[in-house]
Amino acid sequence: MRSTISERPLLQARGISKAFGVVRVLDEVDFDLRAGEVHSLLGENGAGKSTLLKIFGGVHRADQGEMLYRGEPATVDHPQKARELGIALIHQEPLTFPDLDVAENIFLGHGTTWKSRFIPIKWKDRYREARRLLDELGVRLDPRARVHGLSTADQQMVEMAGALSQNARILLMDEPTASLTPEETRELFRIVQRLREQGTAIVFISHRLEEVFSLSDRITVLRDGKFVATRRKEETSIEEVIRMMVGRPLGKFYEREEAIPGKTLLKVESLGRGRRFSGVSFEVRAGEIVGMAGLVGAGRTDVASAIFGIRPADTGKIEIRGEAVRIDNPAQAIRLKLAYVPEDRQHHGLVLPFSVAGNVTMASLRRLFPRGWLRPPRERELAEDYRTRLSINLRDTSQPVWELSGGNQQKVVLSKWLITEPEILILDEPTRGIDVGAKQEVHHLMGELCRQGKAVLMISSDLPEVLALSDRILVMREGRLTGHFRREEATAENVMAAATGQPLPGEKGTPVSSG
Amino acid sequence: MKASFWRRLLSGVARYPEWVTFLFLVAAFVVSARLSPFFLDVFYIFDSTSYYVEIGILALAMTFVIITGNIDLSVASGLALVAVVTAMLHVQLGLPMEIVIVLSLGFGALLGLFNGLLVVKLGLPSLAVTLGTLALFRGAAQILAGDHSISGFPEWFIGADFVRVGGIVPLPLIVFIGLAVIFGLMLHKTVFGRYLYAIGANEMAARYAGLPVDRVKLAVFVVSGLMMSVGALLKVSRLSVARYDLAMGWELAVVTTVVLGGVHIYGGRGGIIGVVLALFVIGFLRTGMGVANIPQENQLVVIGLLLLVAVGLGILLERFRRN
Ligand SMILES: Nc1ncnc2c1ncn2[C@@H]1O[C@H](COP(=O)(O)OP(=O)(O)OP(=O)(O)O)[C@@H](O)[C@H]1O
Numbered sequence: 069m070r071s072t073i074s075e076r077p078l079l080q081a082r083g084i085s086k087a088f089g090v091v092r093v094l095d096e097v098d099f100d101l102r103a104g105e106v107h108s109l110l111g112e113n114g115a116g117k118s119t120l121l122k123i124f125g126g127v128h129r130a131d132q133g134e135m136l137y138r139g140e141p142a143t144v145d146h147p148q149k150a151r152e153l154g155i156a157l158i159h160q161e162p163l164t165f166p167d168l169d170v171a172e173n174i175f176l177g178h179g180t181t182w183k184s185r186f187i188p189i190k191w192k193d194r195y196r197e198a199r200r201l202l203d204e205l206g207v208r209l210d211p212r213a214r215v216h217g218l219s220t221a222d223q224q225m226v227e228m229a230g231a232l233s234q235n236a237r238i239l240l241m242d243e244p245t246a247s248l249t250p251e252e253t254r255e256l257f258r259i260v261q262r263l264r265e266q267g268t269a270i271v272f273i274s275h276r277l278e279e280v281f282s283l284s285d286r287i288t289v290l291r292d293g294k295f296v297a298t299r300r301k302e303e304t305s306i307e308e309v310i311r312m313m314v315g316r317p318l319g320k321f322y323e324r325e326e327a328i329p330g331k332t333l334l335k336v337e338s339l340g341r342g343r344r345f346s347g348v349s350f351e352v353r354a355g356e357i358v359g360m361a362g363l364v365g366a367g368r369t370d371v372a373s374a375i376f377g378i379r380p381a382d383t384g385k386i387e388i389r390g391e392a393v394r395i396d397n398p399a400q401a402i403r404l405k406l407a408y409v410p411e412d413r414q415h416h417g418l419v420l421p422f423s424v425a426g427n428v429t430m431a432s433l434r435r436l437f438p439r440g441w442l443r444p445p446r447e448r449e450l451a452e453d454y455r456t457r458l459s460i461n462l463r464d465t466s467q468p469v470w471e472l473s474g475g476n477q478q479k480v481v482l483s484k485w486l487i488t489e490p491e492i493l494i495l496d497e498p499t500r501g502i503d504v505g506a507k508q509e510v511h512h513l514m515g516e517l518c519r520q521g522k523a524v525l526m527i528s529s530d531l532p533e534v535l536a537l538s539d540r541i542l543v544m545r546e547g548r549l550t551g552h553f554r555r556e557e558a559t560a561e562n563v564m565a566a567a568t569g570q571p572l573p574g575e576k577g578t579p580v581s582s583g
Numbered sequence: 584m585k586a587s588f589w590r591r592l593l594s595g596v597a598r599y600p601e602w603v604t605f606l607f608l609v610a611a612f613v614v615s616a617r618l619s620p621f622f623l624d625v626f627y628i629f630d631s632t633s634y635y636v637e638i639g640i641l642a643l644a645m646t647f648v649i650i651t652g653n654i655d656l657s658v659a660s661g662l663a664l665v666a667v668v669t670a671m672l673h674v675q676l677g678l679p680m681e682i683v684i685v686l687s688l689g690f691g692a693l694l695g696l697f698n699g700l701l702v703v704k705l706g707l708p709s710l711a712v713t714l715g716t717l718a719l720f721r722g723a724a725q726i727l728a729g730d731h732s733i734s735g736f737p738e739w740f741i742g743a744d745f746v747r748v749g750g751i752v753p754l755p756l757i758v759f760i761g762l763a764v765i766f767g768l769m770l771h772k773t774v775f776g777r778y779l780y781a782i783g784a785n786e787m788a789a790r791y792a793g794l795p796v797d798r799v800k801l802a803v804f805v806v807s808g809l810m811m812s813v814g815a816l817l818k819v820s821r822l823s824v825a826r827y828d829l830a831m832g833w834e835l836a837v838v839t840t841v842v843l844g845g846v847h848i849y850g851g852r853g854g855i856i857g858v859v860l861a862l863f864v865i866g867f868l869r870t871g872m873g874v875a876n877i878p879q880e881n882q883l884v885v886i887g888l889l890l891l892v893a894v895g896l897g898i899l900l901e902r903f904r905r906n
Pocket residue numbers: 088091093111112113114115116117118119120160461470471472473474475476501503
C-alpha cells in the first residue's frame with residue numbers, strides 16, 4: 069500500500085443497502101476509494117455494480133448506510149451534488165442527448181451556479197476546448213457533429229470528455245471498454261493512467277478480467293449484492309476472483325471444434341452504401357462462425373444494417389441460400405430467416421417499458437400468433453424457457469425489462485432473436501457487457517447454433533473472442549474489407565494490422581481486393 | 584406499517600391509472616346530481632349520453648393514435664367535413680342514403696389516409712400535419728356548405744337517438760359500447776394492439792424487430808378517419824341537418840377524454856377502459872353543467888382544468904412508479 073496511493077480514503081461507503089421494491093440489490097456493502105488508485109468492481113450480471121456507482125453518483129439514493137467524503141459524512145442525493153464534490157459518472161449505457169452536438173453534450177454539466185446559467189456561453193471557446201479534450205482522448209470526432217447516430221463507443225467518449233472537462237477528482241467508469249477495440253482500450257488506459265498519476269481516484273467496472281488485472285490497484289468483488297472481498301491486485305489471481313464472483317469454480321471455456329461448413333447461406337457481393345462502405349464481398353456458410361473485426365467506426369454495423377434492411381445498400385447484391393434477394397426492411401429479412409442482434413440494445417434492441425415476455429416475443433408475434441390474437445401464457449412460457457436456457461437473472465418474466473441489469477438485458481435481446489428461429493444470425497457485439505460465466509454460455513450457445521447448421525456472422529471488438537470463436541475472420545477498415553484470414557493464419561497482430569492499416573512485416577493472410 | 588400501506592396503494596394506482604379516472608367519475612356523478620335533480624332520473628341519464636358519445640367515438644380512435652406517440656387534431660373538423668359532404672351527396676346529388684352512408688365512411692377513411700400519408704411518407708410530425716388539416720377540413724366544409732344548414736334526409740335516417748334498444752338504451756350509446764368493445768379487444772388482445780404500444784414506446788426497436796411500423800401508423804390514422812364518419816353520421820341523424828360548424832372545438836374534449844382516461848400523452852401507455860370511464864366523467868359534467876345553466880365559457884374552463892389535472896397526474900404517477 070505504499071506507492072502513490074494515499075492511505076486515507078477519498079470516498080468511503082459503509083453498510084450501503086438498496087432495494088428496488090421488495091428486491092434487495094445491495095446488502096450492507098463497504099467500499100473505499102483512495103486518491104490516485106484504480107479500484108475495480110467485479111461481479112456477475114446483476115450483482116449490483118452499476119447500482120453502487122449510481123449511488124455514488126447521486127442517481128440513486130441508498131436506503132441505508134453512510135458515505136464519507138474525505139472523512140466527513142456527505143449526502144450525495146442528486147447528480148448535481150456529486151458534481152460539486154468532483155464525482156463524475158460515466159454510465160454503462162451512455163446518457164447523451166441525441167439532438168445536441170458533441171460539444172454541447174460535453175459541457176452539459178457546466179453552468180451549475182445560478183448566475184453562470186445566464187451568462188452567454190462563448191461557443192467558439194467551447195468548440196476549441198471540446199476539440200482539445202477529444203484530441204486528448206485520441207478520438208476523431210467533430211465537436212459540431214450531432215450525437216444522434218454516433219456509435220455507443222463514441223457516445224461513451226463524449227461522456228468521458230465531459231468528465232475530463234469537469235476536472236473530476238473521482239471518476240466512476242461503468243464498463244467503459246465494453247464496446248471498444250483493443251486499440252481504443254489501450255488509448256483509454258493511457259488516459260486513465262495519467263489521471264491516476266495526477267491523483268484522480270478511479271472506479272472501474274469491466275467483465276474482461278485481463279483488463280481489470282492490467283489496470284487496477286485494488287479489486288472489490290460483489291456477489292448477489294453482498295460485499296465479498298477487497299484485495300490488492302498482487303494478492304489475488306483471476307481464478308480466485310472468478311471463484312469469489314460466481315461462488316463456484318467455472319466450467320470449461322468454449323473451444324471451437326473443427327467445423328464442417330455446409331452450403332453457402334449468406335453471400336454479399338460488392339455491397340456499398342454512400343460513403344459509409346463499399347466493395348464489401350464475403351460469404352457465410354452453414355455451420356460456420358465468421359468473425360468481423362475492425363475499429364469502431366470501420367463500418368461493420370453499417371454492413372450489418374444494410375444486409376438486414378434497416379438502411380439498405382445502394383450498390384451490390386445479396387444472395388440468401390443461393391438466391392439473389394432484395395431486402396428493403398427488417399420484416400423481409402426476418403422472413404428470409406435472418407436475425408440481427410443490434411449493438412445498441414437500449415435504443416434498437418429493447419422496448420424498455422415492456423415486460424421481459426413482451427420483449428422476447430416481439431420479433432415473432434406474427435409467426436407465434438398467426439390469427440392475430442395474443443396468448444400471454446404462451447409468451448410467458450417462451451420467456452421462461454429462454455430464461456433457463458440463457459440463465460437470465462430476473463425476478464419475473466412480467467417484470468419490465470428496464471429493471472434488469474445490462475448483461476441480462478443483452479440476454480433478453482439474444483432470446484428475442486433466437487425465438488424467431490433464424491438460420492443466419494448477425495450478432496453485433498453479442499457479449500458486450502456480459503459476465504464471464506454468461507459469456508461462456510453465449511459462446512457455447514453459438515457453437516450449438518453452428519452444430520444445428522446455422523450461419524453466424526459475429527461482429528465483435530473483443531479480439532480474443534473473435535480469435536477463439538471464428539472459423540474465418542474478416543477485417544474492416546474505413547468502410548472496406550482489408551483482411552480475410554482463415555482460423556489457422558489469424559493472429560492478434562495480423563488482424564490488428566489489417567484493422568489499423570499499419571503494415572506488418574511478414575504479413576500473412578490475403579487482403580481482399582476491393583471492387 | 585401505515586406509510587407502507589399508502590405507498591403500496593399509490594404504486595397500485597400508478598400501475599392502473601384507471602382508478603383515478605373512476606374516482607373522477609364518482610365525483611362527477613355526485614356533483615352533477617347536486618346541480619340538478621333531473622340527473623338522478625335513469626331515462627335522463629341515458630338520453631343525455633347521445634350528446635357526448637360522438638366525442639367518445641372519436642376518443643376511441645384517438646386512443647390508438649396517441650398510444651403510437653402521435654396525435655390527430657383534425658378529428659372534429661374532419662367530422663364536420665364528412666357531415667357536409669354526406670348531406671350534399673344525398674340532398675344535392677340525390678344519391679340514395681344507403682349508398683351515401685357507405686360513401687361517407689369511405690370519405691372519412693380517405694381523410695385519415697391523407698393525414699397518415701403526410702405523417703408516414705413525408706415524416707412530418709403529426710401535431711403539425713393535423714393542425715394543418717384541422718384548419719383545412721373546416722375550411723373546406725365552410726366553402727362547400729356556406730352558412731346554410733343542409734337538410735332533407737330520409738325519415739328512417741333521422742333520429743338515431745330516439746331509437747331505443749330494449750325500450751331504454753338509445754342507439755348511439757349502443758354503437759359506442761359496441762365500438763369500445765372492438766377497440767378494447769384490438770388494443771389489448773391482438774398482435775396489432777401490441778404493435779401500437781411498441782411503436783409508441785420505442786419506434787426504433789419496433790423497426791429493428793421487423794414490425795410494419797409505417798403500415799400500422801397509416802392504419803391508425805385511417806381508423807381515426809373512419810370514426811370521424813361514424814361520428815358525423817350519428818350527429819347528422821340526431822340533428823337532421825349538416826352544417827360546417829358541427830363539433831366546433833371538439834378536438835379539445837376528445838384529447839381531454841383520452842388523457843383523463845390514463846393514456847400517456849407521449850405514447851406507449853394506456854388502455855380503453857380508462858377512456859370509456861373518462862368519457863362519462865366529461866359527459867356527466869357537461870350534462871350537469873348544461874342543466875344547471877352554466878354558461879358555455881365556464882364549461883370550457885372546467886374542461887381545460889380537467890385536462891391539466893389529468894396530464895399532470897399522469898406524469899406524476901409515472902414518476903412515482905419509477906421512483
Ligand atoms: N430501477 C430498478 N428497478 C428494479 N430493479 C432494478 C433497478 N435497477 C437495477 N435493478 C436490479 O438490481 C440488480 C442489480 O443491477 P445492477 O445494474 O446494479 O447490476 P450490475 O452488477 O451492474 O450488472 P451488469 O454487469 O449486468 O451491468 C439487478 O437484479 C437488477 O435487475
